Amino acid sequence: MTAPASDGVPAAVLCGLGSWLPPTVVPNDELAGPLGVSDAWIHQRSGVRSRRRVDDGTATVALAAEAGARALKSQGHGQVDAVLLATATPDRVTPPCAPEVAARLGLSGAAAVDLSAACSGFVYGLSLAAGCIAARTFARVLVIGAETMSAVVDPRDPATGPIFGDGAAAAVVRAGRPGEPGAFGPFVLGSDGGGADLIQVPRGGSRTRYRYTAEEPRARVRMDGREVFRRALEHLGGALTRAVEKAGWTPAEVDRFAIHQANARISRSLATRMKVPEERWLSNIEHVGNTSAASVPLLLDHAVRDGALAPGQRVAVAAFGAGLTWGATTLVWPDLAAGG
Template sequence: MTAGRPAAVLSGLGSWQPPTVVGNDVVAARLGVSEEWILQRTGVCTRRRVEPGTATVEMAVEAGTRALKSDGSGQVDAVLLATGTPDRLCPSSAPTLAARLGLCGVAALDVAGACSGFLYGLAVAGGLLAAGTFHRVLLVGADTMSSVVDPEDRTTAAIFGDAAGAVVLRAGDPGEPGALGPFVLGSDGDHGDLIHIAGGGALNRHGRVSLAMDGRSVFRHALHRMGGAVADAAELAGWSLHEVDRFAVHQANARISRALAADLGVDPARWISNIEHAGNTTAASVPLLLDHANRHGGLAPGQRVILAAFGAGLTWGGTSVTWPALAAGD
């Protein structure tokens, strides 16, 4: 970051998951597989699903409310919503979210980065804060994956869950706890078809609106790209991987997280995880993980933390933070 410019500092944190828990017994019976098969392939035991009629903005309001309460300031200048499952194609969902939070009149925009959306949103918010355009930004990652996942598809039905996570970022000193470090961002559109929803866009207006994924290829690309983002983010922060206290990476699949730790030569105990009872919640994954860890002792003030994600696009990103003391937003 350029000397003299403010950094984006984490000052609020919150999340929300729907109350309905879907266990592996339900999913296994529908797919014709065993519960152990699901657990071994994904690391997921339970995931949350919204009830029919509940949409992405409703979850985002819950998480955003908690993050705003955690921050304590009561006001932000802008609202960003990272999501791959907006309530409608038009208008974007962020203005509706802002209005529902009592923030009508502030700038509001969607960030469509799939599983990397929250990391991209952090970078967008950080740039706006560094430029002095805004002084406080609410960023929510939320996805209603049950609206696009085919319940009969073995590749996707067992892994995804619905959730929302949120942070408040304020302009602050680059050296203070909570200040986000330099960002690593990248994309590879040549492999965009590895994770895609074919229908509903201008290219295929009447096609099927359900998620398709090439699991084996995604696994390989995730290891390469997310591993690179982790290593590069640590290097840009001036940390060796062995100096990092916690790794908070997108909860795509437990096997990916284990393989990443092994490839990087990092103790798996330093990789925080909640995939067992959350599943892959796409844009909500990283903030949901951070909130769970902050609440339950997985993160402590002063720890060096690397954030990273990989998803459709293909897209990936990473950054660093020295963890601050954050109040719970209940």
């Protein structure tokens, strides 16, 4: 279905949210001993106290479908024209996950495609949805971020093992009027392929083909935490500043910052750099960890549920991840119920 013709260019307006977390909670104590560290050590360096893990046999499609169903219920409209699924942990190399998710949601026939931009994937997905709505290709799009990070995390690696969690969250965007509550402002997107090796799963692609060994039974994520932290501050700060400027605001006029939950220290450092009080920076990393592409929509859904987001508030959204990739945008928060 295409958006109805009207005067002016339609904007992408947020109209539904939903999330899903696996029921299994893994506290720091379960990971600390085998890693030779403590609960306090993990929390001090990352802000994480616990994360969720899928059970055996559960993968990204199942998580995405659960979150998508809740987002559709939240917006009170059962039909969408397209499903965009941001994930770095698909069920299989091929086929893509999105068509199966669409089918599970009763949306067979809708356009459906996976997006690979790691932790920035959801923000990239929102920008693509906004572009398709502006072009009147679609009138309503379901954008999902879903990750089964436990499939690629090395439990023996203290740099990554305690940080990542599994989960999914989704948003529905519809064609609407520029400037109305929920309408996304201009997007700021960027990348730096020179940092491609800083966050990677080095085996399993066409460059380094996967071979099972007793020592390495599966592909695992590798990260240069110190350099990633430095570049995240640089690019998140720059993207947020430009997105806020494009919206015609100053950082001091933003009520809530919703950034990718990679590390609690990143939010604190950005708050200091941008001279914005820490209480304006939403956070849920303590109980979910870094859920990659699911992080930003999970944060937004949890903030609505907890009362940390209210209609009329000015919100800046941003993410940074492997690639390297980053993106940011803004919106005035609409009157929206959480669907998680």
